[in-house]
Amino acid sequence: MKIRKIELEAVTGRPSQYPEEGLTEIALAGRSNVGKSSLINTLINRNNFARTSGSPGKTQTINFYNINGEFRIVDLPGYGYARVSMTERQKWADMIEKYLVGRQSLKEVVLLLDIRHEPGEHDKMMYDWIKSFGYKGYIIATKADKISKGQWQKHTSIIKKKLDVTSIDLIIPFSAAKKLNVDKVWGTIESMLELHEGEIDLDDIKPEEE
Numbered sequence: 227m228k229i230r231k232i233e234l235e236a237v238t239g240r241p242s243q244y245p246e247e248g249l250t251e252i253a254l255a256g257r258s259n260v261g262k263s264s265l266i267n268t269l270i271n272r273n274n275f276a277r278t279s280g281s282p283g284k285t286q287t288i289n290f291y292n293i294n295g296e297f298r299i300v301d302l303p304g305y306g307y308a309r310v311s312m313t314e315r316q317k318w319a320d321m322i323e324k325y326l327v328g329r330q331s332l333k334e335v336v337l338l339l340d341i342r343h344e345p346g347e348h349d350k351m352m353y354d355w356i357k358s359f360g361y362k363g364y365i366i367a368t369k370a371d372k373i374s375k376g377q378w379q380k381h382t383s384i385i386k387k388k389l390d391v392t393s394i395d396l397i398i399p400f401s402a403a404k405k406l407n408v409d410k411v412w413g414t415i416e417s418m419l420e421l422h423e424g425e426i427d428l429d430d431i432k433p434e435e436e
């Protein structure tokens with residue numbers, strides 16, 4: 227993917243402030259600190275366009291990144307941050323559900339998991355939730371530089387088993403720190419976008435007027 231232009235189009239939890247529907251959106255979900263912002267920065271080849279942080283953030287917004295004016299990568303608010311109140315949790319759930327349920331442009335939701343750890347209860351809930359909406363269930367296993375390549379398969383198998391992932395091919399080990407499998411992730415995103423483009427658009431098959 228050639229990146230020509232990136233724009234942070236909206237940072238909001240409110241549907242009224244989402245960017246206009248139309249461009250295909252691919253959303254990223256995962257617990258706080260799993261590496262969502264780092265993944266976005268690596269994909270677009272910028273150091274800190276999507277802000278990363280050492281401490282799990284409390285900012286609960288949905289961030290819409292417009293890529294080349296062609297599609298959007300959508301960074302969903304992270305979960306699993308221990309020090310939040312019930313009201314905060316409820317707000318998170320409302321925000322994310324409104325987006326997942328109501329967003330027509332949303333074509334795929336990718337779950338990010340730390341490759342080192344067995345998925346937790348919240349990860350399982352998130353994955354089941356994603357699957358229940360009919361999404362394919364892609365997983366990016368982040369921070370893959372933290373274990374040796376020889377260990378990747380063992381760890382992705384644990385993820386597959388724990389979350390009932392239909393195919394191991396849906397799990398992509400990835401490292402922002404060492405830029406491992408960047409092309410593979412882009413390839414996967416491109417295939418998601420092509421699938422959408424492959425849908426029949428009546429405007430395309432209408433004969434041109436004389």
Ligand SMILES: Nc1nc2c(ncn2[C@@H]2O[C@H](COP(=O)(O)OP(=O)(O)O)[C@@H](O)[C@H]2O)c(=O)[nH]1
Pocket residue numbers: 256257258259260261262263264265277278279280282283304368369370371372400401402403404
């Ligand atoms: N070693 C390593 N650290 C990473 C990687 N990706 C993210 N991190 C670190 O994990 C922390 C959280 O990353 P961030 O992208 O802000 O996570 P987010 O909360 O999911 O957006 C930061 O300290 C990052 O530097 C990676 O691929 N390898």
Ligand SMILES: [Mg+2]
Pocket residue numbers: 262263264277278279
């Ligand atoms: Mg982030």
